[in-house]
Amino acid sequence: MKPQMQRGSGDSKGLFVSSTGTGVGKTVVTAGIAAYLHQIRKRKLQLWKPVQSGVIMGDPEADSYRLRMGSGMTELPEEMLATWTLRDPLAPWMAFERADIAFSFTALLEEGRKRLEQQAFLLIEGAGGIAVPFSQRHTMADMAHELRVPLLIVSSPGLGTVSHTVTAVHYARERGNTDIAIAFSGPPTMAEVKEAEENARMIETMADVPVLGHVPWLPQPDRARATESSAWAMWQEQWLASFTRMTRFTQWLHERE
Numbered sequence: 128m129k130p131q132m133q134r135g136s137g138d139s140k141g142l143f144v145s146s147t148g149t150g151v152g153k154t155v156v157t158a159g160i161a162a163y164l165h166q167i168r169k170r171k172l173q174l175w176k177p178v179q180s181g182v183i184m185g186d187p188e189a190d191s192y193r194l195r196m197g198s199g200m201t202e203l204p205e206e207m208l209a210t211w212t213l214r215d216p217l218a219p220w221m222a223f224e225r226a227d228i229a230f231s232f233t234a235l236l237e238e239g240r241k242r243l244e245q246q247a248f249l250l251i252e253g254a255g256g257i258a259v260p261f262s263q264r265h266t267m268a269d270m271a272h273e274l275r276v277p278l279l280i281v282s283s284p285g286l287g288t289v290s291h292t293v294t295a296v297h298y299a300r301e302r303g304n305t306d307i308a309i310a311f312s313g314p315p316t317m318a319e320v321k322e323a324e325e326n327a328r329m330i331e332t333m334a335d336v337p338v339l340g341h342v343p344w345l346p347q348p349d350r351a352r353a354t355e356s357s358a359w360a361m362w363q364e365q366w367l368a369s370f371t372r373m374t375r376f377t378q379w380l381h382e383r384e
């Protein structure tokens with residue numbers, strides 16, 4: 128089955144970045160894609176983390192901070208970047224419940240559609256993996272489908288990834304997504320080049336999705352240096368030097384810009 132293009136209505140374009148699980152590399156990959164689209168492609172861009180959990184606003188460990196600094200879009204207020212910031216490090220469903228917040232998925236979708244109507248590519252980072260719930264009925268996969276944007280699933284290159292990634296793709300399809308691709312993120316110690324290539328081949332064959340490549344392993348500035356813009360500028364420079372050579376990945380992005 129050939130994946131069909133899945134686009135927002137009219138001119139609206141975007142991308143939902145999800146993963147096989149939490150802590151796999153979505154924020155690094157999303158920030159890296161944003162830096163590429165913003166700095167190299169000169170694309171008008173919006174960044175959105177609909178819900179972040181496990182942090183407070185202003186924390187340099189927060190995804191909203193790392194997306195803002197990693198992308199180089201430092202003019203973007205973090206309050207615009209993240210709609211909800213919840214203290215407990217949990218799936219949004221339970222983090223909302225514990226914070227006693229009556230969350231509306233419909234309202235969040237409405238916001239997503241409004242953001243898509245603006246003349247700028249909308250890059251969205253989910254929370255945790257693809258089946259993580261916003262609420263009893265709605266998951267990350269549902270948001271990607273409802274907003275009609277392509278889905279990029281970040282996964283590990285190493286042992287265990289075949290089952291995790293194939294399962295994630297099947298789940299995403301079951302929830303209506305059609306335009307799906309995979310990006311590997313992980314340190315070189317996680318898999319030898321041959322093993323990562325074999326894993327990519329198994330995933331492509333079994334799940335019928337492109338594996339766009341293995342992004343550079345490039346640690347972002349740690350907490351001690353997180354406020355230094357020169358440290359982030361260095362990260363972007365090194366990221367872009369490698370990422371611009373990932374032609375399969377950049378081509379896939381260009382086709383969806």
Ligand SMILES: Nc1ncnc2c1ncn2[C@@H]1O[C@H](COP(=O)(O)OP(=O)(O)OP(=O)(O)O)[C@@H](O)[C@H]1O
Pocket residue numbers: 146148149150151152153154155156190253254255256312313342343344345346347
């Ligand atoms: N390509 C990479 N280069 C360097 N470090 C990476 C890379 N990918 C992931 N990491 C590191 O792994 C950890 C988890 O990555 P990241 O925060 O991007 O995951 P995530 O999928 O966004 O997690 P969450 O579900 O919390 O949003 C971080 O410490 C991050 O810096």
Ligand SMILES: C[C@H](N)[C@@H](CCCCCC(=O)O)NC(=O)O
Pocket residue numbers: 148149150178179180181190215216217218219253254255256259
């Ligand atoms: C706390 C984590 N960092 C993440 C939420 C992860 C939820 C994982 C739930 C699960 O799969 O069991 N939050 C976030 O991406 O903002």
Ligand SMILES: [Mg+2]
Pocket residue numbers: 153154155190252
């Ligand atoms: Mg993240």
